[in-house]
Amino acid sequence: MKRIIIAAALLATLASCKNEKQETDTENNVDTTAVSTTETAAVSFDKKVYEKKSALNTKDPHTSVTIDVPEATGTGADSINNKIFRTVREIVHFGENPSDAKSYEEVMASFIGAYEELAKKYPDEDVPWDAKVTGEVVYKTDSIVNVKLTHYTFTGGAHGYGADTSLLFDAKTGRSITQNDLFKDKKGFTALAEKKFRAKYKIAGANINSTGLFFLNDRFSLPNNIFFTDKGILLQYNSDEVAAHAEGTKDVLITYAEAKPFLK
Incomplete structure (x- = not known):
């Protein structure tokens, strides 16, 4: 009989604790319903601008780099951002060997550094360089995202080179889409x-x-x-x-x- 009374007391205590937790959760607007999956937000974009000028120029025009690109957040953001970065790095890079820059700051420093090295070596032939990359999302649906990079680089010579680059992505995964x-x-x-x-x-x-x-x-x-x-x-x-x-x-x-x- 004593065991039955103890068991009943324990059950009553557990029930009381459960009711108190439910009441506390309700007051704090906590959803106690179990959720097996979480909904991932769709990909969205913010604008990021990076700029750097050479310290060698004393007056305009300065040797400079301007990178204005969309930065993705949400589904597949890392894949999209990495592809945009690698493409910009290839556009801005100067020299025979591929750049190993790991950030936009390093990309700009590499370009400015290449200019300054030549300018110090050949001061009489010093002509300011220029690199500009502007990116925008020009098309976006539930299945595809199209980023356009408009870019121009000048590193001496008769004229610079300007072009557009199209980057296509799967909107659900961020994976690059090929032809x-x-x-x-x-x-x-x-x-x-x-x-x-x-x-x-x-x-x-x-x-x-x-x-x-x-x-x-x-x-x-x-x-x-x-x-x-x-x-x-x-x-x-x-x-x-x-x-x-x-x-x-x-x-x-x-x-x-x-x-x-x-x-x-």
Whole structure:
């Protein structure tokens, strides 16, 4: 009988503690419901700006670097940010060997350092350098994110070099999207693109380079940069890619209706 009384007392104490915890949780708005999975926020972007000038210049123009890029947070952010960084590093880097910079600050220091080394070695030929990279999210859906990097570098010579670079990402994972990921029939899409390119630039006959272009092996090929826009898929050839620098960029737009049969 004594054991039964003790057991009943223990049960009553446990029930009292449980009720007190539930009441405390309710007062503090704590959700006591078990959750097996957590919802991950979709990827979003903030603007980040980095700038550095050389200390050797005493007056304008200064040798300088400006990097203005979107920084991702949320789903797949690390993958997106790493790809943007590696691309910027390749754009800004000067020299034969790839840069091993681990941050934007190191990228800028490498560029400024290369300039200052040459300026000290050849002071009579000192011409300020310049590097600018501006990035923006130009297209974003639930499945794809398109980041555009507009960049210009000048390290002496007759003129600098400006171009656009397109970076495509899976919006759900942050993984980089390649052309092979985009197309289920890349050969068919390329044929369509060539037809529209020839029509836009009035190229007749079998020779794609007959008007002064320089496609490799005289065969049309897709550009490195494919942009997604509200109107369709923009294929963009930067200056010097398939035509002389003076001709600037060349591009062709494929509407989504036209591209649909070839896309995955």
